[in-house]
Amino acid sequence: MEGRISGYYRDSFRLPVFHMFRPLLTALAAGIAFVSWGTPQAATGTAATACVDGMAGAFPCDNVDLVAHVAERADSASGADVWGFVDLNTHREYAIMGYSTGTAVYDLSDPENPREVGFIAGQRTTWRDIKIYQFWNDDAGRWNAYAYVTADNASDGLVIIDLNELPHRISRVNYVSDFSEAHNVSITKADFSTGLALTDDTPVLVVAGSNRDDGRFRLYSLDDPRAPAFIARPATPADQSAGDRLYMHDAASTVLRDARKDSICVNAAASPYCDLLADFNENSVALWDITVPATPARISHTTYSNSGYTHSGWFSEDGSVVFVQDELDERDRLLNTTLRAFVISDTGTLSTPQTWTGPTTSIDHNGFARGNRYYMSNYASGLTILDIANVADIRAVGRFDTYPSSDSVGFPGAWGTYPFLPSGKILISDTGSGLYVVEDKTRDAAPTILEFAAASFGGSEDRNPTLTVRRLGPATGTVGVAWEIVPATADASDVTFRTGVLDWSNGETGDKTIDLGILDDGSAEGMERLFVRLLSPSQAANLGNPNYASIYVSDPGATPAVGFAETALRIPERGFGTAVAVVHRSGSAVGALTVDYTVTAGDAAAGSDYDGPASGTLTWADGDADPKWVEWSIADDGPGEADEFFEVALSNPTGGSLGANSVLRVNVLDGTGTNGPPDVTGGTGQTGGGGGAISLWLLALLLLERMRLDNRLFAIRTR
Numbered sequence: 003m004e005g006r007i008s009g010y011y012r013d014s015f016r017l018p019v020f021h022m023f024r025p026l027l028t029a030l031a032a033g034i035a036f037v038s039w040g041t042p043q044a045a046t047g048t049a050a051t052a053c054v055d056g057m058a059g060a061f062p063c064d065n066v067d068l069v070a071h072v073a074e075r076a077d078s079a080s081g082a083d084v085w086g087f088v089d090l091n092t093h094r095e096y097a098i099m100g101y102s103t104g105t106a107v108y109d110l111s112d113p114e115n116p117r118e119v120g121f122i123a124g125q126r127t128t129w130r131d132i133k134i135y136q137f138w139n140d141d142a143g144r145w146n147a148y149a150y151v152t153a154d155n156a157s158d159g160l161v162i163i164d165l166n167e168l169p170h171r172i173s174r175v176n177y178v179s180d181f182s183e184a185h186n187v188s189i190t191k192a193d194f195s196t197g198l199a200l201t202d203d204t205p206v207l208v209v210a211g212s213n214r215d216d217g218r219f220r221l222y223s224l225d226d227p228r229a230p231a232f233i234a235r236p237a238t239p240a241d242q243s244a245g246d247r248l249y250m251h252d253a254a255s256t257v258l259r260d261a262r263k264d265s266i267c268v269n270a271a272a273s274p275y276c277d278l279l280a281d282f283n284e285n286s287v288a289l290w291d292i293t294v295p296a297t298p299a300r301i302s303h304t305t306y307s308n309s310g311y312t313h314s315g316w317f318s319e320d321g322s323v324v325f326v327q328d329e330l331d332e333r334d335r336l337l338n339t340t341l342r343a344f345v346i347s348d349t350g351t352l353s354t355p356q357t358w359t360g361p362t363t364s365i366d367h368n369g370f371a372r373g374n375r376y377y378m379s380n381y382a383s384g385l386t387i388l389d390i391a392n393v394a395d396i397r398a399v400g401r402f403d404t405y406p407s408s409d410s411v412g413f414p415g416a417w418g419t420y421p422f423l424p425s426g427k428i429l430i431s432d433t434g435s436g437l438y439v440v441e442d443k444t445r446d447a448a449p450t451i452l453e454f455a456a457a458s459f460g461g462s463e464d465r466n467p468t469l470t471v472r473r474l475g476p477a478t479g480t481v482g483v484a485w486e487i488v489p490a491t492a493d494a495s496d497v498t499f500r501t502g503v504l505d506w507s508n509g510e511t512g513d514k515t516i517d518l519g520i521l522d523d524g525s526a527e528g529m530e531r532l533f534v535r536l537l538s539p540s541q542a543a544n545l546g547n548p549n550y551a552s553i554y555v556s557d558p559g560a561t562p563a564v565g566f567a568e569t570a571l572r573i574p575e576r577g578f579g580t581a582v583a584v585v586h587r588s589g590s591a592v593g594a595l596t597v598d599y600t601v602t603a604g605d606a607a608a609g610s611d612y613d614g615p616a617s618g619t620l621t622w623a624d625g626d627a628d629p630k631w632v633e634w635s636i637a638d639d640g641p642g643e644a645d646e647f648f649e650v651a652l653s654n655p656t657g658g659s660l661g662a663n664s665v666l667r668v669n670v671l672d673g674t675g676t677n678g679p680p681d682v683t684g685g686t687g688q689t690g691g692g693g694g695a696i697s698l699w700l701l702a703l704l705l706l707e708r709m710r711l712d713n714r715l716f717a718i719r720t721r
Contacts, residue, residue, distance in 0.1 A: 048073075050114045053443070058402070065400035065446075066385065069113050069427060069439040075121075076436035079103040082130040083368070083418040084431035086110075087197050089168050090136065090145040090490070091567065092584050093628050096168070097420070097429050098149050099437050100130030105151050105163060107172050109578075111631075113427050113439050119578050120172035122151075122163055129154035131186045134165075135205060135224055136197035138491050144567075147197060148175070148227050150187050150207060157182040160209065162228060169582045169631075170573060175228050181220070185211030189224070190255035190277050190292065193488050194370075194422040195550060196533070200257050201275055202493060206233070206295050208279065210250040217249035219281065221295045236290065236298040246285075252314035252368075254280040255292075256321040259501070266350040267291040268299045280324050282314050287326055289350050301350035306342060310334040316370050319537040320484070322346055323393055325376060326355070327366045333411045339366050339380060343393040358388060358396035362409035372421045373537065373545035375399075375444065377428060379416040383409045385430050387444050391541040400444035404432040424457075426547040445544045450475045452483045452504075452539055453546030455513065460591025460625035463522035464558040467625070469534060469551060470513045471504055473543075477511045481543040483536050485516055492530035492555060496521055520555055529556045529588055529627065554591035554627040562658030563589045564597045564620075566650075566666045567629070574671045575638040581612070581668045583632045583650055585620055588661055591627035595657040596620065599632060604648030606670050611646055612636050636670055646670045 048071035053063035061068060075081075082100035089096065095110040096119075104123040108116040124130070129152075136147040149163040159179035163172055188208040191201045199205050207222040207230050214220065215235050222230035238248060258266065258276040267276035270293040279298075281288040286309075289301040310330030317324055326342040339360030344352035360366075362383055369378035374391040380401075387400035405415030413433070420429040421442070430438040445451060451474040461467025473481065482505040487497060494500050498519025506514070516534060536549040567584040587595060600617040601608070608616065614634030622630070632650070652664045 053402075060406060061384075062403040062406055063401060065443040066387065066402040066428075067441040067443060068402070069441050070116050071435070071439075072108065072116050072118075072437040073435055075101055075103075075106060076432070076434060080128065081417055081431045081433045081436055082128065083132060084420050084429050084437065085132040085134060085149075085418075086420045086423050086429050087134040087136065087147065088195060088424050089147060089165070090196065091629065092169055092582070092631055094169055094582075094631070095423050095425055095427070096165075097437060097439070098132045098134070098163075099429075099431050100132055100151065100153075102126050102128060102130070105130060105132065105149070105161070107149075107163070107165070107168075108437060109169060110423070110425075110427065110439065111169070113425065116437065116439060117578065117580070119168065119170070122161065122172065122174050124151075124153055124158045124161060125156040127153050127156040127158075129156075129185060133187050133189045133192075133207075134197035135189055135192060135207075135227055137199065137227070146227070150189070150230075152184040152187040152209065154183055154185045154211065160184070160187070160230065162230075164228075169584075170571070170578055170580070177229055179230075180232055181209065181212040181214045183213045184209045185217070186250075186252045188253040188255060190279060191257055191275075193533075193535070195424055195535075196488065198488055198490060198533070200488060202489065206277070206292065208253050208255070210253050216247035218247070219250040219253065219279075219298075221292060221298070223295075233295045234298065236300065239300045239303075241303075246283075248283065250281050250283050251312070252282045254282075254314075254316045254324070256280075256317040258321050262321070262348055265348045266301060266346070267293055268301070269294040269297060278317075278321065280315060280317065282312050282326065284312055285309055286312055287315065287324065287344065287352065289324075289346070289352075302352060304344065304352040306355055308335045308337060308340075314368050316376075318371050318390065318393075319373065323390075324352065325369055325371065325390075327369055327378070329365055329367060332363050332365050336363075338362060339364055339383065339386075341366055341369065341376070341378065341388065341396065343390070343396065345393065356393045356396065358398075360386065360398065363411045364409045364415070365411060365413065367416070368418050370419065370421050373445075373539050373549070374541070375421070375442070375544065377419050377421040377442075379419040379430065381405070381415040381417075382412055384416045384432075385419055385428070385438075385440065387442060389444075391539075391544075400442060402430065402438070402440050404430055404435060404438055424548060424550045445546065449478065450481050450543040451546035452481065452536060452543050452549075454536070454548045454551040456551065456623075456625060457548045458552040458554065458591070458626045458628050460554045460556070460627060461520060462556045462558055462560065462590065462592065463520055465592070466517060466520050467553055467555065469516040469518070469553065471516065471536065472513050473506050473511055474546065477506070477509050479542045480508050480540070481506050482540045483543065483545075484538045485534055485536050487518065488533035488535055488550075490531045490533055492532040492553075496523070496530065496532070496555070518553065522558065526557050529554055529560065529590060531555070531627075552628060554625070556590035556592065560590040562587060562591070562593060562595050562622075563661030564595060564652065564655055564658055565661035565663040566652070567663070568666065569663050570667045570669060572669045572671055573636050575636055579636045579638065581614075581634045581636060581670075583634075583666050583668070585630045585632070585652070587622050587627040587658070589658070591622075591625055593657050594624050595622040595655065597652050597656075597658075597660075598654040599650055599652055602649050602651045602665075604646070604668075606646035606648045606668075608648075610637060610639065611670055612648065612668075634668065641672060643672050645672055
């Protein structure tokens with residue numbers, strides 16, 4: 003059950019005895035949340051199962067295969083929202099899932115066997131939401147990434163998870179936020195797959211439904227991603243009704259660069275884009291121009307018939323439509339599942355909505371558009387996949403039911419979904435049964451698939467890389483797809499063209515190419531990188547995989563080299579228990595490249611201290627400079643021995659040379675490492691005891707839990 007506790011009740015109603023001690027109890031419990039890192043759990047569950055005759059094992063399905071199911075944390079915690087990203091240092095994909103007890107990060111490099119890297123504990127609550135920001139750190143010479151987590155009906159504030167030690171561990175940033183609870187978090191001007199900025203400036207973090215300012219949204223700068231700084235909250239518009247507190251429940255955003263930038267947005271005249279924010283605020287949908295975040299300006303404010311609770315929504319990829327999930331119209335207005343699609347006019351007003359009506363009364367919750375598909379977590383019905391190529395004729399084309407026992411009104415089942423992983427895998431979070439990884443097969447039945455011919459392309463400043471896009475399937479009808487660059491270490495100043503459209507005529511099957519017009523700036527910069535993504539296919543087409551491609555551009559005359567990303571790893575026997583040796587190609591992506599690796603030395607014994615390959619070969623195709631990796635699992639043979647190590651050496655490169663870091667030392671630590679639980683007695687300088695403090699903490703947690711239970715029961719009765 004995700005619908006919020008009413009803001010008035012949440013801020014004013016407390017049982018008197020608990021209200022008196024709440025600040026002390028909250029502080030004590032927050033101390034536990036900060037130091038309770040949690041031990042990664044094994045990630046096993048239902049094995050990969052194809053959808054055959056309407057079932058994937060025990061799960062009803064339609065054109066969606068089960069890849070993996072992780073159920074362990076569901077034994078002691080309920081699931082909340084889920085998000086994902088790809089770590090550009092390694093190209094490993096991750097799921098970040100909120101639970102009632104904290105936030106887990108899962109490694110999806112083997113998608114059929116997700117592995118929990120770490121867990122950041124938090125106060126127990128029903129609500130937890132996550133978003134990701136990733137950027138290039140010039141000083142460190144690597145990508146940095148952070149997860150931002152909010153929790154409602156708690157006092158965790160904004161939790162920031164440091165993802166920079168992936169793939170081996172995670173940690174929590176020591177950050178004190180200026181609010182104690184919030185319903186949701188969003189990041190504008192950021193790519194949903196990578197977390198990279200879509201513009202030449204820094205994304206803005208949006209906090210929705212906090213305990214401050216009646217829950218209206220709050221904007222924060224990410225110039226220092228470890229310490230987001232408050233910018234502004236919206237002023238009350240002159241036409242605001244007296245009873246509307248401007249509470250924001252959820253948010254979505256899009257970047258407008260065409261003529262609508264000036265016709266819709268009021269603050270974007272001096273900007274090359276408009277940062278358009280959708281505000282889902284219980285009883286309406288509002289559009290805001292936050293291009294100048296210090297002065298948010300409301301553009302429109304739209305209600306609709308049969309409203310129950312305006313919960314959340316998402317923009318189409320071209321920003322022309324906003325989809326809306328209403329969480330309570332099925333329960334309170336006795337509707338079947340209803341998704342509304344509002345067309346946005348050139349002035350920012352919303353049309354009378356087009357609607358899709360489902361076959362059951364299950365409640366729609368969160369949804370996201372990718373190409374001509376809309377992926378919707380549909381509580382008791384699980385994941386619903388809709389064809390949104392024509393918003394006047396939205397059709398269901400796929401589903402995966404994580405809650406097979408019922409499709410009726412209620413709050414069990416699929417809370418969140420995430421469809422933006424570059425691999426095309428779809429994530430689902432279920433309140434009762436944990437994390438699911440599934441494969442969307444609905445696109446296979448589309449008339450035409452449009453995708454890149456490769457995941458990466460290489461060139462140089464004097465040799466423009468040619469990006470190839472192919473059309474698969476029948477060549478009947480005209481089709482097209484838009485493309486845009488996503489800046490990485492290179493940006494819009496390095497190319498002539500940053501957007502474009504590819505079109506195929508009826509019967510045309512040949513490949514199309516994208517020419518970015520790479521610019522030679524005459525300076526030695528090393529190999530630079532940017533992304534190109536395909537989006538907004540025409541009605542008769544859909545996006546395939548990959549719809550993202552890396553573009554690697556080298557200096558004129560540069561040659562390829564290869565080396566480890568690091569010279570040493572410190573891997574504890576307990577925790578994630580995996581050593582990942584990442585190997586980078588540098589210099590140039592032009593031409594094929596291979597390199598051998600061999601375990602050459604060490605006192606750690608293969609087979610008893612670690613398991614993995616003794617030797618092998620890594621291969622890059624022409625145009626490919628994506629990171630490669632080799633893994634060794636570390637055995638937990640119990641405490642009481644000295645730390646051990648083994649070394650891995652690169653040799654025999656073909657098509658290039660050995661660069662820096664040709665030898666990697668893997669130190670195997672006889673301990674829990676930074677991801678293990680801390681020594682709580684040692685935290686105050688004590689060598690023993692501490693039982694009184696621990697008992698007080700436990701009492702605080704019990705009292706807070708009782709208070710939250712009473713609050714939730716009251717809210718359920720009065721919502």
